[in-house]
Amino acid sequence: MTKAGERFALGLVLLAALATVLPFLYMLATALTGQWEAFRYPPALIRGRAHFENFPAALTALPFDRFFLNSAIVATCVVVGQLFTSAMAAYAFARLRFPGRDRLFLGFLSVLLVPALVLLVPRFLIVNALGWVDTYAGLISTELVSVWGIFLLRQFFRTIPRELEDAARLDGAGEWTIFRRVVLPLSKPALATLAVLSFVDQWKSFLWPLVIARSTEMQVVEVGLANLHGLYYANWPYQMAAAVTATVPLLLLYLVAQRYFIRGIQMTGVT
Amino acid sequence: MASVILRNLTKTFDGAARPALRELSLEVRDGELLVLLGPSGCGKTTALRCIAGLDEATEGEIHIGERDVTRLPPAERDVAMVFQNYALYPHLTVRENIAFALEVRRVPRKEILRRVSEAAQRLGLAELLERRPAQLSGGQRQRVALGRAIVRAPQAFLFDEPLSNLEAPLRSELRSEILKLHRALGATMIYVTHDQVEAMTMGQRIAVLYEGRLRQVGTPAEVYARPADVFVARFVGSPGMNVLHGRGRPVEEGGSVIECGSLTVPVALEHYEGEIELGVRPEHVTLSPPEKGLGSAEILIVEPHGPETLVHLDAGGQTLVARLPGLLEVRVGDRVGVKLDKRHFHFFDASGARLA
Ligand SMILES: Nc1ncnc2c1ncn2[C@@H]1O[C@H](COP(=O)(O)OP(=O)(O)OP(=O)(O)O)[C@@H](O)[C@H]1O
Ligand SMILES: [Mg+2]
Numbered sequence: 001m002t003k004a005g006e007r008f009a010l011g012l013v014l015l016a017a018l019a020t021v022l023p024f025l026y027m028l029a030t031a032l033t034g035q036w037e038a039f040r041y042p043p044a045l046i047r048g049r050a051h052f053e054n055f056p057a058a059l060t061a062l063p064f065d066r067f068f069l070n071s072a073i074v075a076t077c078v079v080v081g082q083l084f085t086s087a088m089a090a091y092a093f094a095r096l097r098f099p100g101r102d103r104l105f106l107g108f109l110s111v112l113l114v115p116a117l118v119l120l121v122p123r124f125l126i127v128n129a130l131g132w133v134d135t136y137a138g139l140i141s142t143e144l145v146s147v148w149g150i151f152l153l154r155q156f157f158r159t160i161p162r163e164l165e166d167a168a169r170l171d172g173a174g175e176w177t178i179f180r181r182v183v184l185p186l187s188k189p190a191l192a193t194l195a196v197l198s199f200v201d202q203w204k205s206f207l208w209p210l211v212i213a214r215s216t217e218m219q220v221v222e223v224g225l226a227n228l229h230g231l232y233y234a235n236w237p238y239q240m241a242a243a244v245t246a247t248v249p250l251l252l253l254y255l256v257a258q259r260y261f262i263r264g265i266q267m268t269g270v271t
Numbered sequence: 272m273a274s275v276i277l278r279n280l281t282k283t284f285d286g287a288a289r290p291a292l293r294e295l296s297l298e299v300r301d302g303e304l305l306v307l308l309g310p311s312g313c314g315k316t317t318a319l320r321c322i323a324g325l326d327e328a329t330e331g332e333i334h335i336g337e338r339d340v341t342r343l344p345p346a347e348r349d350v351a352m353v354f355q356n357y358a359l360y361p362h363l364t365v366r367e368n369i370a371f372a373l374e375v376r377r378v379p380r381k382e383i384l385r386r387v388s389e390a391a392q393r394l395g396l397a398e399l400l401e402r403r404p405a406q407l408s409g410g411q412r413q414r415v416a417l418g419r420a421i422v423r424a425p426q427a428f429l430f431d432e433p434l435s436n437l438e439a440p441l442r443s444e445l446r447s448e449i450l451k452l453h454r455a456l457g458a459t460m461i462y463v464t465h466d467q468v469e470a471m472t473m474g475q476r477i478a479v480l481y482e483g484r485l486r487q488v489g490t491p492a493e494v495y496a497r498p499a500d501v502f503v504a505r506f507v508g509s510p511g512m513n514v515l516h517g518r519g520r521p522v523e524e525g526g527s528v529i530e531c532g533s534l535t536v537p538v539a540l541e542h543y544e545g546e547i548e549l550g551v552r553p554e555h556v557t558l559s560p561p562e563k564g565l566g567s568a569e570i571l572i573v574e575p576h577g578p579e580t581l582v583h584l585d586a587g588g589q590t591l592v593a594r595l596p597g598l599l600e601v602r603v604g605d606r607v608g609v610k611l612d613k614r615h616f617h618f619f620d621a622s623g624a625r626l627a
Binding site: 170173 | 320323324325344345346350351352354356358359360361362371372375376419423
């Protein structure tokens with residue numbers, strides 16, 4: 001690329017980064033503003049002193065500690081479950097030979113085309129029939145299989161050289177040993193990618209918890225934020241303080257998994 | 272150790288028009304190093320994979336030692352394979368790579384330690400045991416692959432072009448390493464290569480494969496001296512045998528002559544009439560002044576190699592190569608006479624099969 005071209009590309013990237021970060025900064029700034037200053041026009045990023053007291057006030061207005069715990073439990077269980085089911089199913093679709101394999105896989109993929117909203121009512125009816133409304137089982141069970149996760153891992157498994165599998169077979173390894181001792185360790189980037197994406201997805205999930213969790217003790221963070229809006233609809237700094245706190249676990253997760261995550265994205269071409 | 276016997280082994284891949292292997296019958300003796308030689312795509316890898324059990328034979332039988340292993344899974348066949356691209360487990364250290372097969376087979380830990388260090392010692396890997404494959408050179412990786420094979424003490428070793436990713440000096444070093452292993456272990460080895468120099472220098476016997484069919488089995492000397500057909504004749508040797516296409520006719524004073532291109536070659540065949548392929552190795556072709564010899568030819572290419580010179584000739588549309596000692600004073604475009612040593616003629620019929 002030419003010098004000018006490089007600069008142009010860099011400018012574009014910076015612009016995109018700014019566009020991504022700006023709303024977040026605005027949120028952070030609002031979270032630190034006094035309640036009435038937030039309505040001042042024109043809005044400014046920095047206004048007077050920082051009101052850190054917004055955070056404890058907002059987080060105790062509703063039992064957010066409980067909500068965080070619930071979100072963490074649900075998201076962690078879902079991540080573990082999805083890693084488990086996706087990896088096994090993906091291995092079967094990528095490596096085992098059985099009749100109708102590829103057609104079955106296409107069938108699975110086509111589920112991605114069904115909007116989640118369409119599934120909401122039938123899912124609810126099933127969970128209700130099982131008596132799982134307002135329980136962790138109700139929140140978690142429907143999320144344990146991810147077609148997208150199966151797809152991601154299948155694509156990754158297919159890039160692992162067949163000869164490694166052949167070598168392992170000659171070394172005396174059975175299917176399970178190949179899966180656990182060769183394929184899984186080589187798939188760490190893809191597994192980490194899936195773990196992060198599915199954790200974030202769960203953390204942000206709103207509709208299903210809204211429908212399933214009835215009592216205050218079973219609420220998750222995302223629903224808690226919405227309830228806060230109902231209670232303090234005019235108090236933007238409180239709402240933003242809670243929202244900022246809700247993103248902290250995700251930021252930490254990204255930081256920890258970044259190394260794997262980026263490699264995973266590069267290796268699978270998934271964005 | 273054990274013998275490996277193939278009976279009418281045929282392999283047709285799903286959807287393939289032609290079989291990759293056709294009725295391959297071959298006996299590899301206990302403790303023998305047999306080289307499977309053939310050009311790219313002739314089915315060498317397929318044969319090895321069938322023996323290893325990685326591909327299932329469409330028809331035929333495979334015996335290893337006393338056992339019929341045709342329907343056994345790879346793990347129960349007790350053979351080790353060394354792959355062209357090493358196929359080391361990238362996430363494991365050298366030690367773990369070598370130990371993997373033993374761990375999977377639940378060999379006691381002490382025994383694993385002993386056997387791994389013995390294999391490492393033998394292959395000069397002792398210093399590298401804690402490294403990962405990515406931190407090794409190509410030659411070291413292939414040594415690790417060898418270590419992974421020998422540590423199991425299998426019934427037979429299968430090598431699929433193990434040296435073709437390495438540069439020449441390393442190749443000859445590892446070649447002698449493998450020969451040393453073969454002698455030390457007294458192991459049965461099947462060694463696949465498309466490199467006929469490798470085949471000649473390594474094999475106790477060579478099996479030549481072409482288009483999925485076995486063309487000839489024999490010691491390197493036999494295959495070189497009495498190729499079974501035109502394909503083997505052309506393929507073995509560097510450069511391979513000259514095969515001239517001609518017509519034979521009987522002559523009154525006995526014997527026949529073969530007219531091929533600008534050459535008229537008297538041969539000892541009695542009353543031969545019709546098409547024939549005349550084979551003669553480059554070292555049995557010599558040059559003479561244009562008016563002498565069996566006919567004249569034009570020099571196409573001169574390849575000086577130092578101790579010898581290869582001269583490519585065009586004799587009336589038929590090309591042949593002469594291997595001549597030393598450096599020569601000939602130039603491209605010169606016309607020369609051609610002499611052939613009739614004690615070293617090979618005759619093949621029109622279909623390519625050896626006559627007599
Ligand atoms: N899995 C497969 N499916 C279909 N055809 C195959 C498969 N593997 C090999 N073949 C075909 O079988 C034939 C023999 O292939 P094989 O790999 O045994 O050749 P090779 O002698 O090992 O060649 P090379 O020297 O290039 O490795 C080829 O025509 C190849 O295209
Ligand atoms: Mg091959």
